[in-house]
Amino acid sequence: MPTIRMLIFRMVLILPVVGTLRTRADEDQMNPLPSPPPHYERVMIIPIHDMIEPALLYIIRRGVQEALDIDAQAVVFAMNTPGGRVDTTEEIVELIEGIRVPTYTLVERNAISAGSIIALATDHIYMMPGSKIGDAMPIMASPQGGMQSLGEAEREKIESYVDSLVRGIAQRKGRDETMASAMVRRSVEYKIGDEVISPEGQILTLTHLEAEKQYEIDGVMRPLLSEGTVADEAEFLSLIAAPDAVIQRVEPSEFEQVARMIAAIAPILLTIGMLGLWIEFQTPGVGWAGLLGALCLGLFFFGHHIAGLAGQEDLLLFLLGIGLIAVEIFVLPGFGVIGLMGILIVLWSLLSAMTPTLPDGSWMPDFQNMADPAKRLA
Template structure:
């Protein structure tokens, strides 16, 4: 009996271990659709997909393509993401891979095409706001064509394809041939059908561009040796479309966010400035996190900077090490949140100046803009009814509009930022400054009285 029980236990353990090994060896493939017009929002999807693939140790990434093309800058960003991963990448051309789509496909080492599909024609075009094609001046056209040709050659080199073949997709004024065999005559952009793209050329008889024609994704997985792999398909979410908008207005969000928080520090209680500041900064980090740029470490750096800045303002008035450190952490968190990172990792794609130049410029301009915002608000807003409503709620209700209060001197009981409390002849009264900061225990004088609004000034400096 004991032997039977022991045998049953051993059998269970062996089967469980075998099942665990089978589970652990399950192959995983990420499928990232590149459908319809290529736009910046697609870059966020690709970045998220590659990031997830890296984190989950995927065996392959397949770009399922059917696109007439789109924004060249979005394609350039997608190529940058593709070339930063060590996971094998494939392009499956389902129907069309024109223009920006062809450029992206060239950056992947493995291209497969469905029957009847085509790839090529990557010449740049200027689109009108209504979606039509706009004629370009000759100098502008040559400049754009030259830039796109360089980018497409670079993409082809990174994908292991012939750079001259890639350039023939951009320039109609060049002939493309392999070992004397003309593939594309001068006067037409290179566009290849699936049969033409897989033809064997050269002395070593290698495929011209496509490694083969397959019916669908499943057939492709069978061809590359991943027939039983788990497939995960990425989709463009509403949040990623919002992230596109947020990334475009990032400097405005930073200006309002920083300016709002600073004004909130300077006013009593918690009101509209704090709500606006926090909301804008949360939107900023949310958008860049969805875009695959900002990580939680950037958010933590930002809040640590805010805490240090608050300690400097509320606990140790003045401005010293704590305040400087807080501003520095906030500055770094913004730059890091807008810098492109390695897929699946926290560090930037490189530590070259080019990685941080644009984010640095945006942050500097945003800091300058927030200072200007605070100056404008500090000068004009205290005179408005809105600002008075923010500061009058805390004023002592037994103070009436007595002109005899003007000229009385007392001492600030609390820091005035610009609102707070003060003592006049042993009487505690809520007061407000013109927007200036006055530390507690500072001698002050009442200079104006408007109903319940008592305005004071600092007399400690004579």
């Protein structure tokens, strides 16, 4: 029968072991082992480049649909944007949050303003060297270019709305709400423990090194925002995709490129449109100034819808040709260049509609296949 001295001796031996086990368990909680990297077999890459505007939404919608079509296991948004429209950003966020497979943002250079909001809506964020993310304070753009000044009440109303938007996204994705709010409001100080990340009076914008810095948050060591820095897209794909994975990339169609170009020159279109109408009012009668003004204003207000017209090129060319012929008959005296252009465009549209084309994304028909349709049209 063991003596009391022997029992005490055994307890002395056991307690250090138990203490060691507890210490290691605490360390494991503070520094959890990284989960094994995924190895997706099918990955869709969707670009988010330049301004966030309605024409870009068409590209992203098409990319998400193509991801569904190929049964993609992950969707990557390759991002380099200075920001853009809040309404379009909300639609993109809603679209991303509806994707049922893991989503990634790869910040190539800038995820600023609306770009940072979209990045927050994805499941994972990676960044390239020299890239930045944040600065989501809303501004009001002027139709003529530049920024409009806002009163205190107007600014508070807009900031409050965007602040609630980013905090809601952060809540749904398990990210720090205060960090998201600090990207929108100057009045928010963001700190972790005693370290001030973004002082009051400054909008939070993070470099790739700051975004990947590890902090103890809720008792767990984790990066502030970015899960890592990669040298390029190839290194990023090597982390998440299988070596023989199918990588599909969304490329903007011709109509989508035109729509994005129209969005880029929208202030110029508005200026020319208003000037054309003013000249027309000063000189009564339907002339070139009025037609040009109406065309520019039409492109300004409806140009982004052109991105959704892919596949209707022949019909659009036909209607354009008919329109030019109508202008020649009812507006301009005689029958000259405009009417001839209209006839040629109508003939081209009919010939193109009768010519088989391959689904390669190009709207130009194969000239070698035009011989038979040309004979039938003649």
